[in-house]
Amino acid sequence: TDYDTSDRLYFEPLTYEDVMSVIEAEQQSGTVLGVIVSLGGQTPLKLADRLPAELILGTRAESIDLAEDRDRWNALCSQLEIPQPAGGTASEITEALEICGRIGYPALVRPSYVLGGRAMEIVYSDDDLASAMVALSSLGSLGREGGLSSERPVLVDRFLEDATEVDVDAIRDASGEVIIGGIMEHVEEAGVHSGDSACVIPPVTLGAGTLAVIEDYTRRIAEALGVIGLINVQFAVKRSTVAGDSVPTPDAAQVFVIEANPRASRTVPFVAKATGVPLVKVAARVMAGATLSELRIDGTLPDAVQGDHIAVKEAVLPFRRFPKADAVLGPEMRSTGEVMGIDLSFGLAFAKSQLAAGDRMPTSGTVFMSLADRDKPTGLRAAKHFAELGFEIAATTGTAEFFKKEGCSVSLVVAKVGSEEGEEAEDGLDAVELLEAGRIDLVVNSPRGRGPRADGGYIRAAAGLHNVPLLTTASAALAAANGIAETLAHEPVVRSLQEYHAGVRRP
Incomplete structure (x- = not known):
C-alpha cells in the first residue's frame, strides 16, 4: 500500500466480486499475467478456488485446499509419517464428544477456515466442549457465516500443554x-x-x-x-x-x-x-x-547474515485500553501489533522487546507469583533468578509451599483472591489489595484449566488497572528474569539494522 512501490493501488474489499472487477479493469490496459493470493493472509487464500486457475501465481488452489481440508491433511501427514496431535473433525456435539472420549482432555477446539485463531478454545471437560460447540454453531458468533457443516467442521485436537x-x-x-x-x-x-x-x-x-x-x-x-x-x-x-x-x-x-x-x-x-x-x-x-x-x-537471494545477534518478536497487547478484558493469553489472537528487540544475547533482546511493547521491566522490588502446578518447576527457576537479583518474592500459598520445599525463600505468603476463610497467609491483604497498595512491581500468574484460568482474573485485572507489568506464563517470567539480569550487567547498545546485517560478533 505504498504509492512509491505500486504502479496502481486499489482500496477494495477482498471479495470475489471486487477482485474480479479489479482484474477486469487491469485487463483493459493489457494482459494480466497472474494474481498472487498468498501474501495477504487467510482471506485471499480462501478466494483461490474461485478465481480463474490460470491466473493464480505460485501455489495452486488444489494444494491450498490440501493443507486446509483436515481429512486430506491428516492423510498426507500419515503418508509422510510426520506425527500430529491426536484429533478429528466434528460437525455436531455427539461427534466432538466421541473424539474427546478417544483422545482425552484437554482438547483444542477450533473452526476451520478462519483467521487469527478466532473462536478457538481449550476445553477441559464435556461441559466445556458443549459450550464451545454452541458458540461455534448457528447460535454463536460464526452463525452469520453459515455455522457448522460437513464442509466447515470443527477441528478437535489433543492440546499438548507442556510443549x-x-x-x-x-x-x-x-x-x-x-x-x-x-x-x-x-x-x-x-x-x-x-x-x-x-x-x-x-x-x-x-x-x-x-x-x-x-x-x-x-x-x-x-x-x-x-x-x-x-x-x-x-x-x-x-x-x-x-x-x-x-x-x-x-x-x-x-x-x-x-x-x-x-x-x-x-x-x-x-x-x-x-x-x-x-x-x-x-x-x-x-x-x-x-x-x-x-x-x-542475480543477487536477489543473499546468504543469511552471519553474526551473533539474537532477535525477539513481541506482541503489543491492548489490555490497558480494555481494563475489563481478561489479560490471559490463549489460542485466539488478541494483539494489535508487533515489535522487535535485537541484541547479542537473548536476555538483552527480550528486554528491548518488552520496552518496545510498552512494558518496562522493574529492576528492583517485589515479584508476585501464582502458578499452576505444571508451571512451578520453571517458575522456581525464575523465582530463584529474581531472588539472586535482589527481588523480594511474594506468592500464593500453594506456590510458596513448592518454592520453600525446593529451597527458594518467599518473603510474603498471600492468600488467593476469594480464598476460603482460614487459608494460611502471612499478610491480611490479598493479591489485589497488595497491587492497590503499590507493594507489587511485577505479576506472574500462569493459569491452567478452567478453574485456575478463571481464578486469576481479578489479579490480572488489578495488574492492568495499576499499570503493573503482567506475565501469564512461567517461561515468560524466566525470560524476563534473564532480561533484567542482562540489563543490570550490561548497558544496552543501540545499533542500526544495517550494522547487524553486516555481522556483529560478541566481544
Whole structure:
C-alpha cells in the first residue's frame, strides 16, 4: 500500500466480486499475467478456488485446499509419517464428544477456515466442549457465516500443554528446492496464538537434532503440498527432562506438526529483518517463475547474515485500553501489533522487546507469583533468578509451599483472591489489595484449566488497572528474569539494522 512501490493501488474489499472487477479493469490496459493470493493472509487464500486457475501465481488452489481440508491433511501427514496431535473433525456435539472420549482432555477446539485463531478454545471437560460447540454453531458468533457443516467442521485436537511451539517460514520454487527462512522458538507455552506469543530467532533452547527434524519435516511438507512460494509450518515440541532436573534436555524431544499454511505468515517481516534475507521479494520472484538458483546468481537471494545477534518478536497487547478484558493469553489472537528487540544475547533482546511493547521491566522490588502446578518447576527457576537479583518474592500459598520445599525463600505468603476463610497467609491483604497498595512491581500468574484460568482474573485485572507489568506464563517470567539480569550487567547498545546485517560478533 505504498504509492512509491505500486504502479496502481486499489482500496477494495477482498471479495470475489471486487477482485474480479479489479482484474477486469487491469485487463483493459493489457494482459494480466497472474494474481498472487498468498501474501495477504487467510482471506485471499480462501478466494483461490474461485478465481480463474490460470491466473493464480505460485501455489495452486488444489494444494491450498490440501493443507486446509483436515481429512486430506491428516492423510498426507500419515503418508509422510510426520506425527500430529491426536484429533478429528466434528460437525455436531455427539461427534466432538466421541473424539474427546478417544483422545482425552484437554482438547483444542477450533473452526476451520478462519483467521487469527478466532473462536478457538481449550476445553477441559464435556461441559466445556458443549459450550464451545454452541458458540461455534448457528447460535454463536460464526452463525452469520453459515455455522457448522460437513464442509466447515470443527477441528478437535489433543492440546499438548507442556510443549514448546515453533514456527518455520520457508520458500520452495518450481524446481523443488526449499530454503528455510527462519525457525522461531516461542517463549510462551503452546496454545498461545502465534500472533500473541513472543518468539526468538535463532532458537535458544532447542538442540541441533530437534532443529534438524523440524527442517526435514518442513521440506517434506512443502514438497508434498507442491508449494511454490512461501509456506509457514507450526510445530509443537514435546520435551522430556532428565530425572531430578526441571530443565528440559535440548534434543530429548518429539516433534508434532500442528498445521501448515501455504502462504506468507505475519512472522515473515520479522524473519527478514533478523536474517537480512528479503523473503517477500524472493517469494514474489519465485511465484513469477524464477528459481532460487537464479535469484542467487542475480543477487536477489543473499546468504543469511552471519553474526551473533539474537532477535525477539513481541506482541503489543491492548489490555490497558480494555481494563475489563481478561489479560490471559490463549489460542485466539488478541494483539494489535508487533515489535522487535535485537541484541547479542537473548536476555538483552527480550528486554528491548518488552520496552518496545510498552512494558518496562522493574529492576528492583517485589515479584508476585501464582502458578499452576505444571508451571512451578520453571517458575522456581525464575523465582530463584529474581531472588539472586535482589527481588523480594511474594506468592500464593500453594506456590510458596513448592518454592520453600525446593529451597527458594518467599518473603510474603498471600492468600488467593476469594480464598476460603482460614487459608494460611502471612499478610491480611490479598493479591489485589497488595497491587492497590503499590507493594507489587511485577505479576506472574500462569493459569491452567478452567478453574485456575478463571481464578486469576481479578489479579490480572488489578495488574492492568495499576499499570503493573503482567506475565501469564512461567517461561515468560524466566525470560524476563534473564532480561533484567542482562540489563543490570550490561548497558544496552543501540545499533542500526544495517550494522547487524553486516555481522556483529560478541566481544
